[in-house]
Ligand SMILES: Nc1ncnc2c1ncn2[C@@H]1O[C@H](COP(=O)(O)OP(=O)(O)O)[C@@H](O)[C@H]1O
């Protein structure tokens with residue numbers, strides 16, 4: 001049990017951070033891998049609600065990769081990834097949209113409401129929020145050259161229309177956003193949730209972008225927790241990707257941090273969403289956790 005003085009100390013420690021972030025936007029990417037159990041989900045949601053109550057504008061962008069895999073599995077469809085991105089044919093796109101915009105999005109909204117917050121769920125189609133076009137992923141061929149490769153209905157963000165999100169945030173709501181983009185002809189695009197979060201953070205001129213995931217942060221050696229890279233300069237990122245230290249799902253994460261910083265976002269962090277209240281620790285305490293990617 002914490003003694004009263006210690007509890008007070010914790011609150012006092014939070015004060016400068018509350019003051020610093022009041023009125024500022026913090027984009028939180030809540031990944032499927034960090035949504036593994038209800039207890040953890042509730043802890044994340046409570047942190048987000050607390051942020052809102054002290055005057056910060058949290059915006060949640062969620063993933064749901066494992067949920068999509070589960071549903072594809074039940075339907076007898078295969079999951080296939082290239083460089084961390086799901087190869088998305090028409091049937092897969094239908095499932096992705098149903099799971100992300102239909103199921104996961106509304107579950108998060110309901111949870112926020114249940115714990116006393118106010119939330120509105122959107123996908124990138126609502127109000128033209130995330131406008132996208134087909135992405136051609138650069139993939140190394142046998143000769144080692146990077147060639148543009150068709151991976152189906154995977155989208156690149158063309159434009160973000162952030163007005164609606166700002167209005168909702170100003171009116172006391174926590175916007176919850178599913179990473180589905182809309183094309184010129186109203187077609188849907190599957191956008192990696194980290195990428196969508198990074199783009200939204202830029203468009204909203206966010207103070208901070210926090211990516212919650214299922215590892216401690218960026219590890220130099222994935223078998224060794226002690227090898228956590230606690231701060232990483234953007235200039236050092238390409239070499240770590242080239243060496244294979246950063247691979248798979250970590251590639252879109254670190255790329256989106258780099259782009260967000262270049263696009264004016266103040267701070268970017270990759271933290272462990274499995275650790276209860278990691279978000280709170282990151283935002284309100286002196287104790288840095290996870291990996292901070294910085295300019
Ligand atoms: N250097 C690294 N450090 C930590 N994790 C890494 C690294 N390189 C690749 N990864 C992988 O990236 C994963 C996180 O990405 P992903 O599975 O897409 O998570 P999320 O669902 O949270 O977006 C980790 O679980 C790990 O398997």
Ligand SMILES: CC(=O)N[C@@H](CCC(=O)OP(=O)(O)O)C(=O)O
Pocket residue numbers: 030031032033062063064065066068084085086096154155179190191192193194249
């Ligand atoms: C193009 C692409 O890969 N889209 C992702 C979108 C969901 C996502 O990013 O979920 P996590 O954050 O839980 O990984 C997918 O289909 O899995």
